[in-house]
Amino acid sequence: MTKVIHNPALANIDEHDANSATFNIEPLHAGYGNTLGNSFRRVLLSSIEGAAITAFRIEGATHEFTTIPGVREDVVDIMLNIKNIRLKCFSDEPVELRLEKKGAGVVTAGDIKTTADVEVVNPDQVICNIDDPKKSVMIDMVVESGRGYQTIEISSSKRLHSDMIAVDAIFSPVLRVRYKIEGTRVGQETNLDKLIITVETDGSISPRDAFEQAAAILVNQYTALAGSTIVASAPALGQDKNDDDSELNTPIEELNLTARTANALINNEIRTVHDLVTLSEQDLRELKGFGSKALDEVKEKLAELEI
Numbered sequence: 001m002t003k004v005i006h007n008p009a010l011a012n013i014d015e016h017d018a019n020s021a022t023f024n025i026e027p028l029h030a031g032y033g034n035t036l037g038n039s040f041r042r043v044l045l046s047s048i049e050g051a052a053i054t055a056f057r058i059e060g061a062t063h064e065f066t067t068i069p070g071v072r073e074d075v076v077d078i079m080l081n082i083k084n085i086r087l088k089c090f091s092d093e094p095v096e097l098r099l100e101k102k103g104a105g106v107v108t109a110g111d112i113k114t115t116a117d118v119e120v121v122n123p124d125q126v127i128c129n130i131d132d133p134k135k136s137v138m139i140d141m142v143v144e145s146g147r148g149y150q151t152i153e154i155s156s157s158k159r160l161h162s163d164m165i166a167v168d169a170i171f172s173p174v175l176r177v178r179y180k181i182e183g184t185r186v187g188q189e190t191n192l193d194k195l196i197i198t199v200e201t202d203g204s205i206s207p208r209d210a211f212e213q214a215a216a217i218l219v220n221q222y223t224a225l226a227g228s229t230i231v232a233s234a235p236a237l238g239q240d241k242n243d244d245d246s247e248l249n250t251p252i253e254e255l256n257l258t259a260r261t262a263n264a265l266i267n268n269e270i271r272t273v274h275d276l277v278t279l280s281e282q283d284l285r286e287l288k289g290f291g292s293k294a295l296d297e298v299k300e301k302l303a304e305l306e307i
Helices: 032-046 075-083 154-156 207-226 259-267 272-278 282-287 292-304
Strands: 008-018 020-028 050-058 087-089 095-102 104-109 118-120 124-128 136-146 174-186 189-201
Touching: 008 207, 008 272, 020 050, 020 174, 020 207, 032 174, 032 189, 032 207, 050 075, 050 087, 075 124, 075 136, 087 136, 095 104, 124 136, 124 154, 189 207, 272 292, 282 292
Parallel strands: none
Antiparallel strands: 008 020, 020 189, 050 136, 087 118, 095 136, 104 124, 174 189
16 A cells, blocks of 8 residues: 555546536545545535625616516516626626616627626526517616626625615636545555546636636645645646656657557547556556557567556
8 A cells, every 4th residue: 555645647638619618536535536636526516716696676677576668577577587688897896887778679798788797698588578660778887706606695795776776696607516536556556546527617608717717725724724734745646746748648659559559549539658557457448449469469568668
């Protein structure tokens, strides 16, 4: 058993689209998959900075429990739609925005007159529908940046204008976080963890930026508690301290394997020695187009590399 707790490595990032990505972290010390996975999930969902509308005012509506002539939705429906507007805010102070629309048609978030401090991420979000061609709608909104959840009581106490309707606000730009733990191995170490985290955001921040912010927050929290105590650590198992020169980063094409074996590995998304050593012998046998001769060749090559 090793005396040192090795640091993990971010093996790869699978970007599904602009708002969703999966992060593969391995190898992890035994049991650390859940330790890190749960911490990451909680921080991602609660502590990443975002922006939200915290108060609004509709011309002609004195409170939320009323209707507006010529507008299909009542104020409560409009309030719910406003809460679904996703924003980027580049100011630490509250920012006031205005929406004006005249004539029959759909009123969307794209109709908001933004400033240099605010950007609307989902301009297609419907706010209300005007049925009367002579009707005009004017809505004033207050945008704030923050973290986590802000209750309606806090929003009300911070209102810039007393005649505005306060709303509770969810600042977090991260919509969903899922994680799972799988087993992995490096050399003779067979009881290691592999952490797979999938992050989905609202588009106001990239999944990678959200992931890195969460990691930085955790580092700051634990560093503040560690005092002057230092625990010896080491690079991820199988990696040199200079990760760029590590044999684990060697591309499969440079191992001088036969073309058939190399192509079989690459076709199964195994592109480096690191990808190769994380698989068990049984995993290799189950690869598509990978036979017994290829397995023997790979084992001989890894023995040559002393991995």
